[in-house]
Amino acid sequence: MTFLEPLYLAALPLAALPIIIHLVHLWRRKPIPWAAMMFLHLAQQRNRGLSRLRQILILALRVLAVACVLLSITRPLAGGWLGLTGGAPETILVLLDRSASMEQHPTALPSSKREAALQKVAKAIRQSSGDHSKVVLLDSASLQPLLLSKPEALLDVPPAGSSDTQADLPALLQSALDYLSLHQSGRTDLWILSDLQKSDWDRSSGRWQNLRAAFTSLPGVRFHLLTLPQPPEDDLGIRLENVSRKAAGDHAELQFDLFLTRRSAVSSPQEVPLRFILNGVATTSKVTLKDSQLVLHAFSLPLDRSLLRGWGRVELPADSNPSNNVFHFVFEPPPPLRSVLVSEEPSEVLPLQAALSSPLEPGRDFLSSPLPLARAHEIPWEDTALLVWHAPLPKPDSPLHRQLLDHVAAGRTLLLLPPQTPDDSDLLGLRWTRWETMPQPVSPDWWKNDSDLLANTRDGSALPVGTLEIQRLCGVAGNSLPLALLPGRLPLLLRPGTERNAFFLATLPSPGASSLARDGVVLFALLHRALAEGAQTLGQARHRPAAANALPPPAAEAAPWKPVDGRESLGIPAEQLPLHAGILQSGQKLLALNRPPGEDLPEYLAPDTLHELFAGLDARVLTDSLEDTRDLTSEVWRTFLFAMALALLAEAVLCLPAPPSTQRNDSPSHAAGFASAPAPLSR
């Protein structure tokens, strides 16, 4: 607790005034010559019980009342936030959700949620702890602890600035846990500043259970959750997908899928101007938004035929949430979609090669080349979007094993088919076990149809996965995520739990093993989706979500990444560049960074869910309305005045004399018959 007028604390000894006055009165009492001392002594002896306690209570209440008056004059600061903490904690960890959605501007404030929350927390820390606590900032974008010299530094340091990243709150808490474990901090207050966007909290993650258990074992850790779940009142958001340059004949165009979303109380049709900026030249186009969302597939912008590569962005008019008003993009002639099929039996992968060579888009090259296992070292790793591996898994210490892992880590797709003779080698935590032949062909009875390789088509139709017939199946051991299952929960298609772009297909497309080649629809869709997924990382112009690890490590001879869209003048530190949306260039490479898709989902964590996540921990949820400009800590002099009133009331009750009638009846003169006419006791 701190005081706005601490000098008045010097007057606190005045709280002893009632005791001093009591003592003075005690010694200045008028002397009365008294004869019946035997009764006085007796009464005093009997008074050493409850009456004495009552007297002490009266004195204590008087002292309390005076102390409360004095304390209220000092204007103490506390309240429902830090409360009467009884002292400053040793460490204050500020865990900042720096996700893009925190840049939303509430209607009545010029600052964003992030800025408003930081200001309030900085002030609260200043008022509650002063400079007595160590203040450490941990932001969701970098996950690096930063020791601050003073609470006000929260408003200035770059790691507390805006970003277009997505937050991972479990990872943020894990970083806090690591910090506390490493520094052996004593009493610690953890302030979590977040807008509770669901995508940032990953509530279904198994990490929460471990985090709860770990924090419970740490003594003296308290959580203050400053939540800002107010949705924007009038917000338009834009997102582009599948940006590609198309050329046909003499003209070229930029084609993309455009998603326009609206969060507003108004549902009437709205004309929205879209401002496109291509290589620094702006054009405006208008679209009509009738509902909450408008999706324009294959929206095209004409391009100069000679413009082969470039960058741009699309902008919406300013609104309460500036973070989703801009989307950046880069383009270049699409690179050939190259796939390589490594097989110990080339005949087995012929159907795959046929499917992958079939051009899906006009004007784009689809290259597929089979390679025997012995020539695996000839794989063009840099240009290959999809690698089909039909061979025993390479040994962990072999170069091929390392290259396969790098291929997956670079974002390219790896499809693994079971070899004829599986061994005990593993890759990404999975390994082939043994072949099984079904007594009769079986069909998948479940497959993941909302995303991934077997997702429904764009118009919502399901792929005919259920009509496939599987006769031979190779088992897979390890921690995996199934994408298609046969009866008896036998996995047909699965991927390692840790990687999104590696897949294990537990059968072969040849007629002896399955009907994948015969009923080629599923195989065709599966392969081209895998190819398209891997092709996203091909070429010199790429799109990535803003994140600390968004920038691919530049080659040794390449120049460092620099902004090219006018942000050079903003002076953003190099380490902060991947956290912001924009266009970056390194040599011939162009990179468009945008907010992650999860940041556009207008879903917030429910209070009950939040309490579940922090169940068993000393946590207080502070749901702040940002329009409320009051401090997190507030003056509590009213509380002290109220306490004073209570103390005086209690003192008055304790001082109440006995009822007069009772007192009269107690009188010995009355009882002995002296009240009116005295009568002698005579025999």
Added chain:
Amino acid sequence: MSESRSFLDPAVLARLMALPLHARHAMLGSVSGKHRSPVRGSSLEFAQYRKYVPGDDTRRLDWRTWGRSDRFYIKEFEADTNLRLCLLLDTSGSMAFRPHPAPPNTLSRIDLALRITGTLAYLAAKQGDAIGLSSMSASGAPVSIPARRGAGHLGLVLDQLATLRPAGGTTLIESLHHAAETLRQRALVLIISDFFVPPAELQSAIQHLRFRKHDVAAFHLLDRQELDFDFEKPARFVDLEGGESLLADPSLIARNYRAAVAEYLRALDALVRNTGIDYHRVLLHESYEAAIARFLLGRTPKKGSR
């Protein structure tokens, strides 16, 4: 009436002269008087018939009874004697008590005690009884005047009364035991005190006196303030008998004080019942004349009670 005998009011004395002082028990006096004696004498008051035994004075034979019954009976008459009134006056410091603040016409305890003692001494002397005086205090030389008759002796007693000043602790219990031991003949022992002593010890001393066949009477002088303890503000109570002063808040202890007083008074009532003394509780603001009148009237023998 001289200034030193201001405790005697001639008007009060004149009015009370009409009320004789009687003993409640037979007295053994040295001369003939108004009081019943345990021995038979020659008064006009018939006592009883008794069979003649050789040696009896034949002049006291009742011849009329012999004529009717042919038997010899001796006719006996009551003997009347004088009274020894022993006045035991408590002169301890507590007798200086005066209520605070004192209502009008309220005497201090010693003033009231002197008026009662002096008046009763005068009345007794005037009806020919012997009077004695003893003071009871731990301070100074105690006054001890044996009971004698005569106007000169009355003057001595009254002069001594005028010199008494309350001081020191009380020696009430010791003085009562001492009186019981030293008074050889039956007497009316009149105690004037505030009786601020433990009732159990007081009972023992009074029983001692009663054992010696003394007629014991007591004037218990109290003030309403001492009974009710109706102070409002905290005060320092200074012990009149020289003990330590006591700081007390009446609002806190009044209830316990009253309970203690009530308990004490109940014990005194029991003492009165057990010992049969003539007990009179007198408040300081009361008229001493009325108190003495009640005392005298209360001792008047009922008709045929002799």
